[in-house]
Amino acid sequence: MLAAQSTPDKEFEQLIVAFCCNWCSYAGADLAGTARRSYPANIKIIRVPCSCRVNPTFILRAFLRGADGVIIAGCHPGDCHYTSGNYFARRRMTLLMSMLSFLGVDKARLRVEWVSAAEGNKFAEVMTSFAETIKALGENVKLRDLRCKK
Amino acid sequence: MQKIGVFVCWCGSNIAATVDVARVAESVKSIPGVAFAADYRYMCSEGGQELMQKAIKDYGLSRVVVCSCSPRMHEATFRKAAQAAGLNPYLVEIANIREHCSWVHKDKEVATAKAIALAKAAIAKVKLNTPLVSGESAVVKRALVIGGGIAGLQTALDIAEAGYKVDIVEKTPSIGGKMSQLDKTFPTLDCSACILTPKMVEAATHENITIYTYSEIEKVSGYVGQFEAVIRKKARSVSVDRCSGCGICSEKCPSKKAKSEFDQGLRNRSAIYIPFAQAIPNVPVIDRENCLKFQTGKCGICAKVCPAGAIEYEQEDELVTQKYGAIVLATGFEPIDMAKFGEFNYEYCPDVITSLEFERLTNAAGPTQGHLVRLSDGKKPKSIVFVSCVGSRDTTERGKTYCSKICCMYNAKHAMLVKEKYPDIDVQVFYIDVRTPGKSFDEFYRRAVEEYGVQYTKGMVGKITEEGDHLLVHASDVASGAQLSVPADMVVLATAIKPAADARKLATMLTASIDTNDFFTEAHPKLRPVESPTAGIFLSGVCQGPKDIPETVAQAGAAAVKVLGLLSKDKLLTNPCVATCNEQTCSGCLACEKVCPYGAISAEYKLVNVKGLKERRLIAQVNEALCQGCGACTVACPSGAMDLKGFSNKQIMAEVDAIC
Numbered sequence: 043m044l045a046a047q048s049t050p051d052k053e054f055e056q057l058i059v060a061f062c063c064n065w066c067s068y069a070g071a072d073l074a075g076t077a078r079r080s081y082p083a084n085i086k087i088i089r090v091p092c093s094c095r096v097n098p099t100f101i102l103r104a105f106l107r108g109a110d111g112v113i114i115a116g117c118h119p120g121d122c123h124y125t126s127g128n129y130f131a132r133r134r135m136t137l138l139m140s141m142l143s144f145l146g147v148d149k150a151r152l153r154v155e156w157v158s159a160a161e162g163n164k165f166a167e168v169m170t171s172f173a174e175t176i177k178a179l180g181e182n183v184k185l186r187d188l189r190c191k192k
Numbered sequence: 193m194q195k196i197g198v199f200v201c202w203c204g205s206n207i208a209a210t211v212d213v214a215r216v217a218e219s220v221k222s223i224p225g226v227a228f229a230a231d232y233r234y235m236c237s238e239g240g241q242e243l244m245q246k247a248i249k250d251y252g253l254s255r256v257v258v259c260s261c262s263p264r265m266h267e268a269t270f271r272k273a274a275q276a277a278g279l280n281p282y283l284v285e286i287a288n289i290r291e292h293c294s295w296v297h298k299d300k301e302v303a304t305a306k307a308i309a310l311a312k313a314a315i316a317k318v319k320l321n322t323p324l325v326s327g328e329s330a331v332v333k334r335a336l337v338i339g340g341g342i343a344g345l346q347t348a349l350d351i352a353e354a355g356y357k358v359d360i361v362e363k364t365p366s367i368g369g370k371m372s373q374l375d376k377t378f379p380t381l382d383c384s385a386c387i388l389t390p391k392m393v394e395a396a397t398h399e400n401i402t403i404y405t406y407s408e409i410e411k412v413s414g415y416v417g418q419f420e421a422v423i424r425k426k427a428r429s430v431s432v433d434r435c436s437g438c439g440i441c442s443e444k445c446p447s448k449k450a451k452s453e454f455d456q457g458l459r460n461r462s463a464i465y466i467p468f469a470q471a472i473p474n475v476p477v478i479d480r481e482n483c484l485k486f487q488t489g490k491c492g493i494c495a496k497v498c499p500a501g502a503i504e505y506e507q508e509d510e511l512v513t514q515k516y517g518a519i520v521l522a523t524g525f526e527p528i529d530m531a532k533f534g535e536f537n538y539e540y541c542p543d544v545i546t547s548l549e550f551e552r553l554t555n556a557a558g559p560t561q562g563h564l565v566r567l568s569d570g571k572k573p574k575s576i577v578f579v580s581c582v583g584s585r586d587t588t589e590r591g592k593t594y595c596s597k598i599c600c601m602y603n604a605k606h607a608m609l610v611k612e613k614y615p616d617i618d619v620q621v622f623y624i625d626v627r628t629p630g631k632s633f634d635e636f637y638r639r640a641v642e643e644y645g646v647q648y649t650k651g652m653v654g655k656i657t658e659e660g661d662h663l664l665v666h667a668s669d670v671a672s673g674a675q676l677s678v679p680a681d682m683v684v685l686a687t688a689i690k691p692a693a694d695a696r697k698l699a700t701m702l703t704a705s706i707d708t709n710d711f712f713t714e715a716h717p718k719l720r721p722v723e724s725p726t727a728g729i730f731l732s733g734v735c736q737g738p739k740d741i742p743e744t745v746a747q748a749g750a751a752a753v754k755v756l757g758l759l760s761k762d763k764l765l766t767n768p769c770v771a772t773c774n775e776q777t778c779s780g781c782l783a784c785e786k787v788c789p790y791g792a793i794s795a796e797y798k799l800v801n802v803k804g805l806k807e808r809r810l811i812a813q814v815n816e817a818l819c820q821g822c823g824a825c826t827v828a829c830p831s832g833a834m835d836l837k838g839f840s841n842k843q844i845m846a847e848v849d850a851i852c
Contacts, residue, residue: 057851057852059851065705065725068262069725071292072291072292074291074296075290075291075295076291078295078296080296083293083297083299083303083305086306086309086310086851087288087292088313088847088848088851089263089288090839090844091769091821091822091823091836091839092823094822094823094824094827095823095824095826095827095836095844097826097827097841097844098827099841100844100845100848103845103848103849104848104851104852107848107849107852108852109851120700121699121700121703121705121706123705123725123726124703124789124820124824125703126824130787130827134827158706158707158708158713160708160713166296
């Protein structure tokens with residue numbers, strides 16, 4: 043079990059999964075790219091049609107598999123391509139955060155952000171700040187399935 | 193076993209400079225199921241597509257992954273190429289290694305490692321892709337144009353001329369928009385009304401155009417080809433059919449305290465009014481808030497004097513429901529509110545006016561019959577100062593960061609018009625930059641300086657104060673470094689323009705994207721400038737970004753062409769990535785039905801095969817024509833019976849597993 047944890051002085055390799063809705067935040071990430079707005083490379087984006095497509099089990103799975111942070115990015119409230127999807131996402135993630143706290147996991151490891159298709163800069167800023175938060179929180183040890191590969 | 197082909201694009205140096213593409217191709221070869229992997233200079237080129245098609249045939253590929261730019265860019269291209277080689281187009285996945293990788297990371301090692309991770313995720317997903325077939329939906333051969341200014345009129349006329357029905361919905365009592373308020377237009381100095389009113393008449397008399405003035409969009413539902421809009425026709429209190437437009441009612445109306453919207457509040461109007469002489473329809477409307485009949489119950493003069501008996505006090509708002517294949521947004525702009533710009537003394541000083549007010553002041557049909565006078569004392573000014581960039585290119589919170597684009601040109605126009613009519617008036621313009629790109633624009637500006645002697649001073653105006661009967665304009669002169677205090681009898685502020693106030697409400701109603709300034713977002717800033725990212729919604733005029741009249745007309749025509757392309761189709765292919773219910777595991781709880789924003793889920797009793805036994809059960813049913821594929825139901829489903837094609841639980845989970 044000790045072997046699975048990194049030594050405290052060695053900087054750990056963060057792993058962050060970002061679920062981005064196709065219409066706003068994924069496009070915002072594209073715009074960040076077009077505008078060459080850099081953010082940490084340990085953030086990997088998974089495209090979903092809407093933030094409401096993100097099942098809490100996907101997030102728990104990511105944590106079990108060793109992700110240190112998960113971020114859900116969708117359209118701004120009121121601007122959802124599907125009218126109300128981001129509201130569902132917001133409520134579900136609020137519940138999931140309480141559950142994470144209950145499990146003894148800092149709920150800051152899960153973040154919900156609204157990034158529009160026109161906000162490339164914001165996308166990069168949000169991702170950079172989330173990576174910093176995760177860095178400060180350190181490695182996800184609590185939720186990681188220690189039998190998993192890493 | 194799947195046979196997966198992986199194609200890694202260099203995108204010239206766009207990807208290859210930061211990602212070791214050969215290493216990406218090499219490293220995925222060992223993944224079970226990958227039968228072919230290669231890198232190529234430009235996958236979207238004909239050569240790249242041929243490479244893919246040849247590999248599909250030669251290696252019998254059953255799945256394809258392209259590691260390239262964003263799927264929002266070329267997913268359709270690669271799906272089409274795969275389809276041409278006999279593969280179902282939905283068996284193709286894209287790994288976005290350009291926008292999400294090579295363009296945002298500088299270190300080649302780091303970027304290559306990320307590109308490999310993204311490729312692996314796409315491979316994991318594509319293994320679980322299933323062939324999908326698009327359905328078909330019909331196209332209603334009618335278009336809706338929201339906004340009856342020059343943009344909306346031009347779009348509607350172009351669509352109508354091609355033979356399709358168009359409805360224009362305009363919120364004010366007349367079509368014409370901002371252009372009808374202008375006096376002259378740059379750079380030709382055409383009279384604005386003279387070139388606009390023929391278009392207004394043409395639209396009003398066109399057999400294919402129906403105009404709803406004094407009307408607003410109440411609700412929009414549906415999707416591309418099949419929108420349904422509810423239009424609220426506000427009560428005009430005057431019968432459009434019976435009214436002859438004689439105007440006796442306005443003349444006799446005793447309530448004359450309301451500010452004329454058309455004349456920017458520089459003149460009062462009666463409670464029953466026609467906004468301007470050339471208004472279409474030429475039928476008055478009763479402004480109920482200012483009408484004595486409606487406020488006190490005692491009056492009714494207009495009904496008594498009307499020779500046609502057209503006054504209808506009892507009229508109520510009417511709701512009209514209509515189906516449309518396409519919707520065009522042409523909601524235009526308005527000047528920003530000057531309340532936050534106290535230093536210009538606009539609110540307290542009648543001789544500090546905005547440019548739109550100046551337009552009305554110089555217009556022969558305006559409140560002063562075109563005589564340029566000070567609003568404070570009615571005297572002719574001896575000197576006028578024009579201030580540009582009031583609220584434009586302003587990075588503080590009260591202003592707009594963008595350039596309003598039209599102000600430099602109308603400043604030159606106003607200065608020139610003043611000098612033309614009254615050569616004795618001194619005219620000075622304060623500016624940050626003079627921006628005059630456009631056909632004959634710079635020549636126009638130079639004419640103002642060289643021919644008419646307008647004095648241009650580079651420098652910002654910090655404050656305007658009153659000094660006796662004139663104004664003092666405190667400004668800096670960048671050339672000399674001096675602080676100036678210029679006396680002026682009148683100051684004209686070139687206020688920034690912003691999208692119409694209801695743009696955000698419409699964006700929400702239509703699920704059309706909007707940017708932080710409330711301008712509607714285009715599907716692609718360069719290649720799809722008149723389409724909204726939401727299918728079937730098109731953009732015309734300033735609602736998309738600041739534009740002058742020629743640009744607005746050009747864009748309005750472009751939007752019309754896009755609408756015609758859509759309306760000329762009889763059938764549209766629908767998105768096959770819709771929800772699907774597993775009847776075996778569905779418990780009929782219908783949690784899915786409650787969260788569906790489209791009402792696409794219904795309950796039905798069905799005979800279901802459960803462990804060899806037929807059982808009659810309540811099952812959730814997805815209407816594929818209504819489902820838009822958001823996936824809200826998949827998460828709400830407690831039994832996991834509801835899934836989304838193209839983004840299934842298994843597929844997304846596989847991506848998570850591949851990344852983590």
